[in-house]
Amino acid sequence: MLALNRLTFCRLDKVWAASISVEFCLSRPLDAIITSLFRSVCRTLQLPRLLRVARTTMSTRKQLEALVDEAKCRVRDLRKSGASKEELLSAMNELDIKKKELNVEIERTKDKSFNREGFEDLMKRRFFYGPSFEIYGGVAGLYDYGPTGCSIMNNIQQEWRRHFILEDNIFEISCPAMTPFRVLDASGHAKRFADIMVKDMQTGDCHRADHLLEDVMAQMLRQDGLGSEDAEEYSRVQAMADTYTKEELQELFVKYNIKAPITGNELSEPIDFNMMFKTEIGPTGDNPGFLRPELAQGIFLAFKRLYDFNGNRLPFGGAQIGTAYRNEISPRSALLRVREFPLAEVEYFIDPEKKDHPKFEDVMGVELPLYSADDQEHAHPFKSVTIGDAVKKGIVANQTLGYYLVRIYKFLIKIGTDPLKLRFRQHMRNEMAHYACDCWDCELQTSYGWVECVGCADRSCYDLECHAKAAGQEILASERLDEPIIRQRVVAEANKGIVGKKFRKEAKSLFAFLEQLSNEAVEELETKLEDGPVVLVIEGKDFEVDSNMITIKRKEEKLFERKFVPSVIEPSFGLGRIIYALLEHSYQCRENDEQRQWLKLSPIVAPVKCSLLPLSNKAEFDPWLKELEKTMTHEGISYLKDASGASIGRRYARTDEIGIPFGVTVDFDTFKDRTVTLRDRNTMTQVRLRMDDVPRVVGQLSRGQITWNDVSDKYRLCDSGSQ
Numbered sequence: 001m002l003a004l005n006r007l008t009f010c011r012l013d014k015v016w017a018a019s020i021s022v023e024f025c026l027s028r029p030l031d032a033i034i035t036s037l038f039r040s041v042c043r044t045l046q047l048p049r050l051l052r053v054a055r056t057t058m059s060t061r062k063q064l065e066a067l068v069d070e071a072k073c074r075v076r077d078l079r080k081s082g083a084s085k086e087e088l089l090s091a092m093n094e095l096d097i098k099k100k101e102l103n104v105e106i107e108r109t110k111d112k113s114f115n116r117e118g119f120e121d122l123m124k125r126r127f128f129y130g131p132s133f134e135i136y137g138g139v140a141g142l143y144d145y146g147p148t149g150c151s152i153m154n155n156i157q158q159e160w161r162r163h164f165i166l167e168d169n170i171f172e173i174s175c176p177a178m179t180p181f182r183v184l185d186a187s188g189h190a191k192r193f194a195d196i197m198v199k200d201m202q203t204g205d206c207h208r209a210d211h212l213l214e215d216v217m218a219q220m221l222r223q224d225g226l227g228s229e230d231a232e233e234y235s236r237v238q239a240m241a242d243t244y245t246k247e248e249l250q251e252l253f254v255k256y257n258i259k260a261p262i263t264g265n266e267l268s269e270p271i272d273f274n275m276m277f278k279t280e281i282g283p284t285g286d287n288p289g290f291l292r293p294e295l296a297q298g299i300f301l302a303f304k305r306l307y308d309f310n311g312n313r314l315p316f317g318g319a320q321i322g323t324a325y326r327n328e329i330s331p332r333s334a335l336l337r338v339r340e341f342p343l344a345e346v347e348y349f350i351d352p353e354k355k356d357h358p359k360f361e362d363v364m365g366v367e368l369p370l371y372s373a374d375d376q377e378h379a380h381p382f383k384s385v386t387i388g389d390a391v392k393k394g395i396v397a398n399q400t401l402g403y404y405l406v407r408i409y410k411f412l413i414k415i416g417t418d419p420l421k422l423r424f425r426q427h428m429r430n431e432m433a434h435y436a437c438d439c440w441d442c443e444l445q446t447s448y449g450w451v452e453c454v455g456c457a458d459r460s461c462y463d464l465e466c467h468a469k470a471a472g473q474e475i476l477a478s479e480r481l482d483e484p485i486i487r488q489r490v491v492a493e494a495n496k497g498i499v500g501k502k503f504r505k506e507a508k509s510l511f512a513f514l515e516q517l518s519n520e521a522v523e524e525l526e527t528k529l530e531d532g533p534v535v536l537v538i539e540g541k542d543f544e545v546d547s548n549m550i551t552i553k554r555k556e557e558k559l560f561e562r563k564f565v566p567s568v569i570e571p572s573f574g575l576g577r578i579i580y581a582l583l584e585h586s587y588q589c590r591e592n593d594e595q596r597q598w599l600k601l602s603p604i605v606a607p608v609k610c611s612l613l614p615l616s617n618k619a620e621f622d623p624w625l626k627e628l629e630k631t632m633t634h635e636g637i638s639y640l641k642d643a644s645g646a647s648i649g650r651r652y653a654r655t656d657e658i659g660i661p662f663g664v665t666v667d668f669d670t671f672k673d674r675t676v677t678l679r680d681r682n683t684m685t686q687v688r689l690r691m692d693d694v695p696r697v698v699g700q701l702s703r704g705q706i707t708w709n710d711v712s713d714k715y716r717l718c719d720s721g722s723q
Helices: 030-045 047-081 085-108 116-125 147-166 181-187 209-221 228-239 246-255 296-301 303-309 373-377 387-392 399-414 462-471 496-515 519-530 575-586 619-634 648-657 668-673 691-702 708-714
Strands: 002-004 007-010 015-018 022-024 129-131 143-145 178-180 194-199 206-208 271-274 278-280 288-291 316-325 340-350 367-371 383-386 422-426 438-446 449-460 477-494 534-538 541-545 550-564 567-574 587-590 593-599 610-614 639-641 662-666 675-680 686-690
Touching: 047 085, 047 373, 085 228, 116 129, 116 575, 116 587, 116 593, 143 147, 147 316, 147 340, 147 399, 147 575, 178 181, 181 288, 181 296, 181 462, 194 209, 194 246, 206 209, 209 228, 209 246, 296 303, 296 316, 296 340, 296 462, 296 567, 303 316, 303 340, 340 399, 340 575, 367 373, 367 387, 367 399, 373 422, 383 387, 387 399, 399 422, 399 438, 399 449, 399 567, 422 449, 438 575, 449 462, 449 575, 477 496, 477 519, 496 534, 496 541, 519 534, 519 550, 567 575, 575 587, 593 648, 610 619, 610 648, 619 639, 619 662, 619 668, 619 691, 648 662, 662 691, 668 675, 675 691, 675 708, 686 691, 691 708
Parallel strands: 367 422, 610 639, 610 662
Antiparallel strands: 002 022, 007 015, 129 143, 178 288, 194 206, 194 271, 278 288, 316 340, 340 567, 367 383, 422 438, 438 449, 449 567, 477 550, 534 541, 587 593, 662 675, 675 686
16 A cells, blocks of 8 residues: 655645645556546645636626627617617616626626735836836836846747747848838828827816726716716716717716816817827928837838748748837826837738648647637627637638737747736727728736737738838739639720820829729720710829820730739737736735745746855855856856845845746855755745756756756755745
């Protein structure tokens, strides 16, 4: 008989110690022994009950979130369709009820263990990030990343390059942040990239209109003696604040006599505010420009060069990591809504008729937490679905889009985000851009709620077509055909002698216009010319032509290649938001010691991989530390040396605070046998190994090539004076 007494089971965020007595007959099969042991562990730790409670809680909240989304969609649809006032009020009342139920559930299930005040204090005290220009009062929406924040950012960017650029053979480029007006005018940003704001008529201070309305309604709801009808009205307006038009906002501001916060001054009427930073390129002022609000446009404009670089073949991807700028009216929520932020984007160009992906079979079985538009509209919770089934059922539009959803998921899990706080939410009908075939947001749950951190969209051919039209140049890819295609063409040919004599220098515009006409457009022109002269408007100028100037011909063409505008699949990563969510997910306090904070950062992204700690600050330890520093540097492993006079336990706590995953301690045994202790941050256990092995072992741990269990199995665990 084999008796096991006192087993210790470790979870990432706390240690469970259970006294379990299990007896086995060694003659029983190994799988039966393991099954019996597992059941005993589960009974002792009450895992089935805990899992049932967790599933019930998550299911209730998901259902309520889905009901709120459905109610919002209904209200917006009724507004657009011009429904009656009674119908609209009924839908708004329903939305208000659902939001109240969701808020109650959120408060009931709120993670009481997360201390945002303590978290923010740690971020500031250890300088992960902080307000820029602080000694001058700071500027809202602008942040500095400190040494730890910069290291995490660099590590995430390097892992992003390995994960996408290296593994998927994507071409990285770098484009200017300064963008000419005509580029962003062609893309639509110059006209449509706007929020609604109001302005203090005395001070000129600006406020985002929907946020101000929400704040005023919240204040009115806190009034003493508030009647039930008024409370319902204020709650309804607060819930719908982000759906109102400028005209509706103006009516509400007048109705509730809303003034500027702090000053109480009159406010202007709501106006559109373009969120791009405008500037001038060059000293003359004749070339207006903007700081880019996204990275995509630079990659689109580099398509022809990238296509040539790839041997004129599709598919291929272009990628860029850089800074984008958006002049937010009301920056808030730390790094989640700022005015200058790091992005990483991929534009993957494919044949619009061939959206399969060669690696899709490798990921078909991966399950993703998908919150489809259909589930949102029918008040269903998000669910885990294999990407193969999602594409087969049409939930996800095509294989290439599905492949990149999996790649996004694997990247975020690899860098350490909590998989239970991650979901993919599909854009609903009222959210979807008019040109998009399908769009999903990868959202991470934070103390501020679900936050969009990655967008993944099938942008179709829209962007390349817009730039081709605005620049007057073809942006095409081609495919050699096995069998030629024969097609009938109807063309309008200009009599160059007559046209040139009449229009002179402007004749080129007419020639170019006629060449790009489709068969249908030429036939329509032919019909009009039979009735007499026709006036063509080209680039704002009138060209009067008649049948003597233009000859309509019908030809048979044999095509040996197919030309087309590529479609684009775009994963776009908000790195600042990802870092914030990752830091929140990693924030922990040691059990029974709320003051001892630590970050459970993945070794891949941790700001420093290893700490070097002498047992005391005596000079006799210096040669050993110098040797370790030299070998660590040679192996490319970042380290932090702390030879202060503080106790070893206090120094462990300091390194845990900034997420250093491993610590090497030089003690008096090192003098005897050249061995040191290696400590794991998560479990606070230690092993003893030779100094010569340290760089190799720490390097493998940091790259995720081995785990701490592998190390503790190979080297003996040792007792430590302090954890």
